[in-house]
């Protein structure tokens with residue numbers, strides 16, 4: 362699945378498997394797609410760029426056979442340039458990395474594109490949004506973090522919402538993804554501001570009435 366199959370006006374839910382049952386990841390991923398999610402958000406953490414360790418290309422490669430959803434990797438790692446080929450081979454369709462990573466930003470964007478994947482850039486809440494502006498015409502998606510990266514289940518940072526408007530004005534054709542504390546209430550706020558890709562971990566996989574209810578609440 363390619364991101365070009367989706368329009369930036371289209372509302373897309375990207376469930377973060379960080380909140381799924383790690384002992385049952387294959388049915389969690391296939392169930393999310395069956396519930397209507399068109400992306401699967403894969404939070405890769407190296408214990409260095411962020412204080413947490415999650416999973417890597419090995420796990421993603423095993424999951425690939427269980428879903429036709431767009432595999433949307435969010436790399437929270439210090440040296441993304443070392444691993445792009447591995448994420449491509451694992452079956453990722455899209456790779457987002459952090460502008461604070463220790464790499465040449467344009468070189469990593471080009472590397473991602475060279476494997477036929479779409480590229481995304483993101484930034485921590487404390488990083489100036491202006492740093493992203495030189496790249497908005499070079500990538501397919503911007504990810505606005507609405508929590509400090511590293512852990513699921515945190516509260517949505519309302520003061521990040523104005524970043525969505527800034528990016529939407531800078532490039533109306535970009536996909537704008539929001540990640541962190543997205544639920545029934547906050548999804549409306551970010552959609553109204555111009556975001557179209559909604560990452561949800563806790564609100565999706567731990568919804569009391571299941572994934573289909575979560576999908577409906579996040580996209581309506």
Ligand SMILES: O=C(CO)[C@H](O)[C@H](O)COP(=O)(O)O
Nearest residue numbers: 510511513514541542562563
């Ligand atoms: O990138 C992330 C954390 O760094 C996760 O994608 C995010 O936190 C999703 O979890 P939740 O919806 O529970 O906030």
Ligand SMILES: [Co+2]
Nearest residue numbers: 377404435540
């Ligand atoms: Co994420």
